[in-house]
Amino acid sequence: MADLVRRPPTLAVVAARTDDYIEKRGRLAAPGAPRAADRVAKARLWREAMTRTLARLNRAGIAVIVVHPAPELPYTAEDCAVVRVLLRACRPTVERARLAARLRRSLVAEDGAIAATRDTFPLDVEPALCGSSSCAFVSGRTMLYRDPEHLSVAGAERLDGVFYAAFRRVLRVRAAR
Numbered sequence: 570m571a572d573l574v575r576r577p578p579t580l581a582v583v584a585a586r587t588d589d590y591i592e593k594r595g596r597l598a599a600p601g602a603p604r605a606a607d608r609v610a611k612a613r614l615w616r617e618a619m620t621r622t623l624a625r626l627n628r629a630g631i632a633v634i635v636v637h638p639a640p641e642l643p644y645t646a647e648d649c650a651v652v653r654v655l656l657r658a659c660r661p662t663v664e665r666a667r668l669a670a671r672l673r674r675s676l677v678a679e680d681g682a683i684a685a686t687r688d689t690f691p692l693d694v695e696p697a698l699c700g701s702s703s704c705a706f707v708s709g710r711t712m713l714y715r716d717p718e719h720l721s722v723a724g725a726e727r728l729d730g731v732f733y734a735a736f737r738r739v740l741r742v743r744a745a746r
Contacts, residue, residue, distance in 0.1 A: 574629040580739060581626055582732075584636035586718060587675040592613055612674040619682035626746040627688040632739050636692045637678055640668045641717050660726070662703040665695075688743070692735045697727050
């Protein structure tokens with residue numbers, strides 16, 4: 570962080586599996602504060618810490634894009650043999666409503682931190698990875714995920730245009746100020 574502030578880039582991208590920290594993993598703690606184990610307290614701590622981090626970057630003149638967590642699908646590449654993918658016989662999906670419920674606390678925490686800072690912008694990658702009602706592990710003959718938490722190279726390539734458009738939007742907003 571100190572290096573970023575000392576030699577500030579025009580734009581920084583921040584991303585985390587926020588939902589894992591809030592919904593799954595053990596406890597969170599702020600420096601000098603007791604550890605929080607319940608999800609509501611962890612979401613509050615995450616929002617507060619993220620707000621401080623984003624504000625510090627913004628004060629240094631750095632615009633920030635916060636990438637909301639990509640949908641996490643409970644499948645692995647081993648669940649779909651290549652021949653089944655090629656024959657379009659492997660179609661594991663998860664309803665978007667189920668994913669939204671899991672991400673709700675994380676998105677509220679991240680959006681709260683974004684709203685509390687001036688030069689920070691959200692980026693939702695879900696529309697590039699999902700259909701209108703569900704998210705699929707496989708699209709056509711292409712596996713979008715390597716495992717539940719990681720996109721495949723092909724899945725990541727779907728986000729090229731999404732990131733490019735986000736960079737352009739942020740830089741246009743900054744140039745207009």
